[in-house]
Amino acid sequence: MGMRKEIQAEMAEAFDDPDGLADAVKPVTGVRKVAGEYDPDLGGAPEVTTTYGGRGVFGSYLAKEIDGSLIQTTDEKLLVLQNELFITVMGEPTAEAATPKIGDIIGGKRALNVAQDPASATWTIQLRI
Template sequence: MSLRDDIQADIAEAFDNDLADAVTSFTGSRETAGSYDPVSGTTSTTTTTYIGRGVFDDYSIREIDGQHIKRSDQKLTALQNEVTDMPQVDDTIDGFTVISVGNDPAAATYTIQLRKT
C-alpha cells in the first residue's frame, strides 16, 4: 500500500468516526460550452456534476488578507478518492464558487477555497 493510500484510508476512517459530525456531503457542478449551432445562433452547454464529502471550515485570521482570501470565504478539505471529478476554478459547490483548488504533497486531499456567490 502506498503512502497516498495509507493517508486516504486514515482520513476516511477519521471522516467516518472522529470527524463524522463535521463531515458534510457536497455537490459540485461545472458548465462548459458545447458546440455552436449556426442555424439557431446558439451555443449548447454541458453541465458536469460531481459529489464528494469533506470538512467546511473558516480561514484563520492570519490567512485572511481581504484580497485573495476574504473573511466570508470557506475552506473545504475533501478526500480526493471520494470526489467523483476534480473540482476546477469557477465550479459551483453548494452555493459557493470555487476560487482555488490545491492538494497536499501526497495527493490525498483537495483544499478548495470557496466564495459565496
C-alpha cells in the same frame, strides 16, 4: 500501501469516526457549466453541465491567513478526499473521478482556488459567496 492510499484510508477513517470528524463531515455537490461545441442547428453552443459529489469538511481560514483580498473573512475552506469525489448522473455517482476547478459552484459558493496536497490524496478548495 503507498503514501496516498494510506493518507486516504486514514482520512476516510477519521471522516467516519464518531469521535473524529464524523459530525463535521457534510455532503459535497459541485456543478460546472461550460459551453459545448457549436451547433449550427441551434446557432450557438449549448451549455454542458457536469455535476459531481462526495463528502468533505467545511472550515474557515485562520485570522493570519485572511488578507481581505485574496482571502476574505467570509471565505470557506473545504477539504475533500480525492478518491471519494465522483461525477454524478441523475444524482448517482459514477466510476469517473471528478476534479474540481476554479469557477465551479460547490454548495452554492464559487470555487476561487483549488489545490491538492503533495501526495494527491485530498483537494483543498477556497469557496466564496
